[in-house]
Amino acid sequence: MEPVIEIIHSIRNARAQYKVESTRWIEAQIYAGKLTPAITPYSQAIQTLARVRPVTFLDERQEGPPSGNALVLVLKEAEVVIPMESMVNLEAERVRLQKEIAESQAQVAQLEKRLKDRQFLTKAPASVIDKERQKFYTLTDKLERLRQQVLKY
Numbered sequence: 207m208e209p210v211i212e213i214i215h216s217i218r219n220a221r222a223q224y225k226v227e228s229t230r231w232i233e234a235q236i237y238a239g240k241l242t243p244a245i246t247p248y249s250q251a252i253q254t255l256a257r258v259r260p261v262t263f264l265d266e267r268q269e270g271p272p273s274g275n276a277l278v279l280v281l282k283e284a285e286v287v288i289p290m291e292s293m294v295n296l297e298a299e300r301v302r303l304q305k306e307i308a309e310s311q312a313q314v315a316q317l318e319k320r321l322k323d324r325q326f327l328t329k330a331p332a333s334v335i336d337k338e339r340q341k342f343y344t345l346t347d348k349l350e351r352l353r354q355q356v357l358k359y
Contacts, residue, residue, distance in 0.1 A: 209241055210248045216279045216286055217256035224277075226293045233292040234258045238284040239266055245284070305331045310349045317342040345349040 217234060226232060234256070238245050246263050247254075253259050275296070279286040290296060312332075320326055321338060 207240065209281070210245055210252065211283050213245070213284055213286060214252055214256045216281055217258055217288070220277055220279060220288060221257070221293070229309075230255055230293075231259045233234050233260060233262075233289050235262045235264060235287040236284055237266055237287070238242060241283055272307045288322070299355060303352055307349065307356065312346055314342065314345050314349060317345065331343050 213236060220226075220233065236245070236252075242263050242265050248325060249261055249263065253261050271307075275290040277288045277293070279288070281282075317338060321342060322334075327335060
């Protein structure tokens with residue numbers, strides 16, 4: 207029963223991470239090896255609790271990356287592959303990420319300008335300057351992660 211709970215939990219976490227609407231059904235392929243016969247009877251519970259339809263149970267996955275754009279969840283005794291197309295509208299997600307990248311770039315440029323301003327650096331307390339530098343590094347890191355994410359789509 208523990209693997210079934212872990213599968214449901216991981217799919218629900220992925221849905222939350224990608225902000226999938228609660229009414230949307232997604233697809234999933236579950237590779238459980240020797241556990242497949244034990245898990246298959248719980249397919250209805252997995253479908254209902256994780257909002258997954260269709261759910262496909264297979265013994266083992268072919269080596270190499272999954273075909274197309276998919277999210278792979280590696281669990282203790284199983285592996286769940288979810289095609290991204292079933293979770294999000296890829297084009298809408300790409301547009302959203304581009305917009306977020308543009309906003310982050312503007313914030314980074316503004317912070318960079320402020321941190322190069324001699325007047326700001328001489329008049330501002332050291333704690334404020336450190337806070338602005340930390341904000342700059344955090345935004346730069348976020349921008350890089352957003353760029354990596356947009357490449358996935």
